[in-house]
Amino acid sequence: xxxxxxxxxxxxxxxxxxxILELDNPTALNAxxxxxxxxxxxxxxxxxxxxxxxxxxxxxxxxxxxxxGGYIQAIYRALENKEQEPQAAQQAxxxxxxxxxxxxxxxxxxxxxxxxxxxxxLMGGGVGLYMGASHRVAANxxxxxxxxxxxxxxxxxxATYFLNQLPQHQALFLGLTAAQINAxxxxxxxxxxxxxxxxxxxxxxxxxxxxxxNTSTDIHHTIASILESVECPLQGVGxxxxxxxxxxxxxxxxxxxxxxxxxxxxxxxxxxxxDEWFKNAQRALKYGSPLSxxxxxxxxxxxxxxxxxxxxxxxxxxxxxxxxxxxxxEGVRALVIDKSHEPSWLYPDVSSVPAQLLEYFFSSVNTTCxxxxxxxxxxxx
Numbered sequence: 001x002x003x004x005x006x007x008x009x010x011x012x013x014x015x016x017x018x019x020i021l022e023l024d025n026p027t028a029l030n031a032x033x034x035x036x037x038x039x040x041x042x043x044x045x046x047x048x049x050x051x052x053x054x055x056x057x058x059x060x061x062x063x064x065x066x067x068x069g070g071y072i073q074a075i076y077r078a079l080e081n082k083e084q085e086p087q088a089a090q091q092a093x094x095x096x097x098x099x100x101x102x103x104x105x106x107x108x109x110x111x112x113x114x115x116x117x118x119x120x121x122l123m124g125g126g127v128g129l130y131m132g133a134s135h136r137v138a139a140n141x142x143x144x145x146x147x148x149x150x151x152x153x154x155x156x157x158x159a160t161y162f163l164n165q166l167p168q169h170q171a172l173f174l175g176l177t178a179a180q181i182n183a184x185x186x187x188x189x190x191x192x193x194x195x196x197x198x199x200x201x202x203x204x205x206x207x208x209x210x211x212x213x214n215t216s217t218d219i220h221h222t223i224a225s226i227l228e229s230v231e232c233p234l235q236g237v238g239x240x241x242x243x244x245x246x247x248x249x250x251x252x253x254x255x256x257x258x259x260x261x262x263x264x265x266x267x268x269x270x271x272x273x274x275d276e277w278f279k280n281a282q283r284a285l286k287y288g289s290p291l292s293x294x295x296x297x298x299x300x301x302x303x304x305x306x307x308x309x310x311x312x313x314x315x316x317x318x319x320x321x322x323x324x325x326x327x328x329x330e331g332v333r334a335l336v337i338d339k340s341h342e343p344s345w346l347y348p349d350v351s352s353v354p355a356q357l358l359e360y361f362f363s364s365v366n367t368t369c370x371x372x373x374x375x376x377x378x379x380x381x
Contacts, residue, residue: 003028003071005039006061009053010205016213019047019056023126026062031071032125034096040129041103048111054213055223056110058133059117059201066118066142067126070100072151072332079329086324093323097156098374100125101312104158105375107132108308113223118142119198123180128157131191135223138183138192139200140232147178149288152331152343153322154295160311164304165190168258169251170240175296176264177281178288185238193227200230239277246273261297261350289327289343290350294358312375317365326361 003025009017021040023030047053060066078085078092107114107129116133118126123145130136138144146155146163155163155175163171166189173179186192196204207226213219240247250267251259259267268285271278285293295318303314322328327345334343347353 003031003033003036005036005043007039007043010209012054012209012211012213014212014214015052016054017050017052018208019043019053021056021058023058023060023067025071026060026064028071029065029068029121030060030062030126031069032067032100032129033071034074034099036071037096037099037103041099041106044103044106044110053112054219055113055115055208057115057117057205057208058129060119063120063198065121065126066116067123067129068121069124069126069147070096072096073336075323076329076332076337079323079332082324082329090320090324093320097316097319100128100157101316102375104128104132105308105312108158108161110134113220115204115223115227117201117204118144118192121145123147125157127159131158131162134220135194135227136192137194137196137204137227138186139198140183140195140235141198142183142186142192143180144182144186144191145178145180146175147284149176149292149296150178150284150331151335152289152292152327152329152345154292154299154318156315156319158308158311158315160299160303160306160315161308162191163300164306167244168300168304169248170244171300172251172264172297173240173247173268173281175300176285176288176293177268178284179240179277179281181240182238184234184236185240187234188238188241193224194231195234196227196230197232200232203230243273243275243278246271258301261294264297265293265350287341287343289331289345290347291327291345291353291357292322292331293350294353295322295361298358298362309375314362317363318361320365321361 006022006024008020025031075092075096078089082089114133115135116130117137118130119139119142122142148154183195187195250264253259330343334340
């Protein structure tokens with residue numbers, strides 16, 4: 001896999017620079033390879049210390065996708081041999097996800113504005129990059145999803161933080177069903193701030209270039225004004241928004257107490273709603289890993305209010321355990337490697353997953369076993 005990050009900049013009217021980072025792996029829907037994440041992380045660190053860079057513009061090559069997730073085939077190959085080489089499998093998981101989470105965390109906490117220009121498929125690892133940006137733009141062809149339960153994982157890359165800022169019933173539905181939503185839903189849920197036509201990107205880049213940043217009293221506000229000037233009016237309706245009331249009845253009882261996972265799954269599976277988007281969500285719920293669905297449920301019902309750093313630390317432990325002791329390997333095999341779409345999950349349904357196993361998955365990981373896991377390595381200081 002030869003994906004890369006194209007690095008450039010535009011010189012603005014007063015000599016200031018806007019850094020440009022382009023995800024370039026279009027034949028794989030811009031899936032993030034380890035080398036791409038490494039290059040992205042390194043460049044962001046450099047630009048954070050470069051006083052000539054006033055902002056960063058993050059976008060992607062190709063018409064189909066901003067980024068459809070992480071390129072996980074290499075991790076799968078290590079997990080295939082985990083019985084013979086358990087340390088190698090653990091190292092592969094820890095190395096990839098440490099760097100990915102470091103990069104996501106850096107974007108969330110970046111000292112300069114980052115404009116993330118989403119379009120097409122915006123899923124999984126791509127969402128991790130996108131959601132940390134200070135200025136989140138969605139082209140009107142964007143399809144947003146967190147489909148990790150279909151590969152035996154759970155919504156990670158900071159989703160414990162940003163999904164918990166959504167209304168709980170909508171967060172649960174998105175996480176459990178891997179449902180795709182459109183740009184209007186994203187705007188309604190606060191996942192993006194501006195909806196634009198795809199061709200507006202060149203206009204925005206030209207406006208950034210013509211700006212005198214040295215006289216701007218508030219760079220964040222200046223960028224927001226530029227993006228507002230190209231925002232297109234909302235047309236049509238969202239996909240999840242019209243069903244919000246029904247989804248609320250799946251997830252809560254009459255006293256607005258959160259239902260159990262088994263109740264939610266049963267209600268969604270048995271619902272008779274004549275809507276193709278909802279039927280796709282039902283099918284994905286039936287396909288997904290019951291263990292992953294339990295992790296998602298607990299993630300979104302018992303971990304609200306955690307700090308960003310605590311969310312990533314929790315996810316690091318959960319992700320390692322999904323890979324080494326959960327359904328991740330089997331999920332990747334069935335959906336990505338041989339594409340059989342017939343996973344053999346560890347448990348047949350959510351009622352079969354032992355409570356003790358979930359307690360173990362959510363218990364703290366001894367990070368001394370994984371010394372490279374550090375959200376703020378020395379190079380970021």
